Amino acid sequence: MIFYICTKNMYLWYIKYTTIQKDTTILLYSNNQLKMGNEKHTTEECNGRVSSVKDALYVLSGKWKLPLLIALMNGPERFKDIQRSLDGITPKMLSKELRELELNALVERKVFNTVPVSITYELTPYTETVMPIIKALGDWGKQHREKLVEERRTEAVDTN
Structure with missing residues (x-):
């Protein structure tokens, strides 16, 4: 039903x-x-x-997709630089998330013919359509955290 x-x-x-x-x-x-x-x-x-x-x-969805998009907002990054900026992500998970974002046209992988080969990842112009959602989620998350902190303070004052 x-x-x-x-x-x-x-x-x-x-x-x-x-x-x-x-x-x-x-x-x-x-x-x-x-x-x-x-x-x-x-x-x-x-x-x-x-x-x-x-x-x-x-x-x-997932733990890393939105932080990954935010990490790439400053411009193209190499794999190791992205991994350093996202504390706690494994190379395997980062590779998977980048591949999925690339399949959904949010991230572009660029291979440069240098020795050794250089690969960078950057946001596509289409990613701009997601930015208002990320901003709204960030605003709501901040508001929600403040609400919970205030409620806990009020509970602590009421119990004393």
Whole structure:
């Protein structure tokens, strides 16, 4: 069974085979219209959005993809330089992530005919389309961290 839900005025989520919590409002209308706020959506539009989000998450998912894109923002870098800037990434993982980003047209690998051969990696112009997402995630992450710190401070004051 598929549900389309809106939890506490957040975004529409697609849930399959899951338990619906008590504070969840199910927004399934008989005429195939879903309503969130003042907007109405058909189930086809919602399915399309879910598919688009899944595609984006597929491209950007993982521990290293976003930090890797951020590391390349300053310009072309060699493999070892990238590895040094991303503390903790193994060469095997870095190679895999670079290959996947290259397949998705976000990173370009350039081979220079020198002795020894030089290889650099750089962002493609298409990567500019991802930058607002990275900025928004960074802003939200900062806001979320501050919220959690404030809540913990408030809890600590309340218990004393």
